[in-house]
Amino acid sequence: MINMRRTSLAELPANEHAIILSFANGRSETNRLVSLGFTPGANVDMTQNYGHGPLIVTVRGTRVALGRMEASKIFIKRDRE
């Protein structure tokens, strides 16, 4: 069970894909994310992630800028895992 640490969207390197698992963003933030296309099971592509500052992901054909804090509360499953 040691390796069960959840991966967050903030850790996804640029140009890699993942599937959204769950959110820890709080209700109103989750509501906003959901209306932009972030739902469990949705595919996300990391468009830009320099490891610091905000990042850009592509979800359902839309580019969305997220603060690192917001992205770190979205949990994902990497395609390769």
Next chain:
Amino acid sequence: MSDLPIPTAPAAPLIIQEKIPLIALAGQPNVGKSTLFNLLTGLNQHVGNWPGKTVERREGTFTFEDHSYNLVDLPGTYSLTANSPEEVIAREFILREQPDVVVAVVNASNLERSLYLVAELVALPTPIVVAMNMIDVAAQEGIRVEPEVLEAALGVPVVPVTATRSSGVQDLMHILEETLGGKRRRKPNLPEIRSDHREVLAEILRQIDGLVPSPYPANWVALKLLEGDAEITRTMQDALSQEKWAAVQGVLRQHDDALLAIASGRYEWIGRMVRAAVIQPKIGQITLTKRLDDWATHPFWGLVILAGILGFVFWLTFTVGSPVQNWLDTQVVGGLSQLASNALVNAPFWLKGLVVNGILDGAGAVLTFLPIMVIFFAVFGLLEDMGYMARAAYVMDNLMHLMGLHGKSFLPLFLGFGCNVPAIMGTRVIDSKPARMLTILIAPLVPCTARMAVVAFLAPAFFGPKALIVSWGLVLFSLIMLVLSGSVLNRLIFKGQRSAFIMEMPLYHIPNARTIGLLVWQRSLSFVKKAGTYILAMAVVIWALSVLPNGNLTSSYLVQFGKFVEPVGRWMGLDWRLTVALIASFPAKENAIATMGVLFGSSPNAGLAQTLTSTFSTASALSFLVATMLFIPCMATVAAIRQETNSWGWTLLDIGIFLLITIAASSGVYHLALVLGA
């Protein structure tokens, strides 16, 4: 090509017609909704506020084939869940005002995302027609869509349009007429909640059945309760008895993940629509947006590009805007003042003073800044319409974090370099209320062109060849003060709150001249209106203080006040004349120079610069310039702060903050300069 309806004012009907149909435009941001609205209404539109809200309300009229229509542009929202005032306004309008039809604008190049709002709209009782916009952008991206298939799948009419090229509007109007005439049968295909939550929804519905206040449909309320919608939760808590509410809440608590089940249900529904209607999905090419974003959103090059754009705007302001402003000020306002003085030569002194010094020199001087503002509005509108502004917000996010703000707060601050008034108004783009208030409070620390005009006059007088360095130093100093006070205020007043940065990055596209033109026109108009009301009233008050009680500036209440607060001025190295000049910069910043002219008994053009240089030390001069940059914003800005915060408390607090910053920074600079032997 040009099948657009001619936007004319509705002709007076010969016979009393039945009520003019009301059409509401709904859509997510970046789907071209405003372009369609502008296309239909042209200049027959009115921009105001939604009652009690600082959200822009745009409505207009147009005529098509001899029929008149009223059109209301609902705020652009991603969903109808109460995340912000915009969503509440949009859904309350549809439910309460009951428009005859809602036109849902969607983006053909991004159907999956933009159909989300449609999934919410079809669940409301009002008939809807989908306007599928940006067919051209979709084609560029290699996407091909079949509107007829989408129409069959959705069960509501779908009309392809390209608002930027005015095509498809005639078809849209015909479909709207048919819908209004009841010739279209409405049988929308509704999204369903994911199957594992159907029981819960039914349970909530049983609990609230018959107890939902009008005009809300019960099944819609049940969905919103499950989604955790704050407004509807409050409404139902008030409407239900305590035990009923406890029962409902019990169910809701067990299913706090229902929001995701509902959203997933909507996206499943959307997925079915998109799979049917999109016959060729996006091809995996490297798009223009991707290539531009490699530079525009790069942590380093993005900032360089933004700095370049800002530099260009300043260059434009100083080479085109300032000369025009100067000309208006000296020739037009000056000329009118001269004319009025001559005409009123035999009138009582107060009438002449009121007209010349109060109205023309006060409110008139503020109006001369319109050309500079037009430049800023146009550049801002152009960058916004192209899709660049989201990138500017993105690259500025890190810096904004120092103040607990995020990138979006940079956009109004950018406008502030032109004039602080539109900057205060522009804070409406910020989605969280604390972040918006904080941005309003600090926005006046962005050095506006009027303050730069004062600096441009005084810096060469005091500092000769070093004027340019001093000017840039002052700008930099202001911005540092902005970041400092922003972070202090965030900790003190807003308890270090930070708001979420979640922002769509729209695709870049070719800007639309009509959209930008109307934007510049409306913003200018609103500024002129403000100059004609608030600013005029305050200019008259300030003028009155400068002549009462006996018609003489040097013994007026204004100067008496200046002498009264002179001890404070002394800390900053300012004598009573400089203190009065600073206070007189409140009606309009460039008044500082005119007031000095009066107090030193020389005209601003001849000799004032020399008099100042010989009278004041470098330390005093520097302190005065710093004070000019940081002092209480001009009254137009204060009026805007009052209007946008909707509170005198915040407005007065802000004035207090600026007084404090000015006194602290100027005394600091003065004493530091003395120590350094300047």
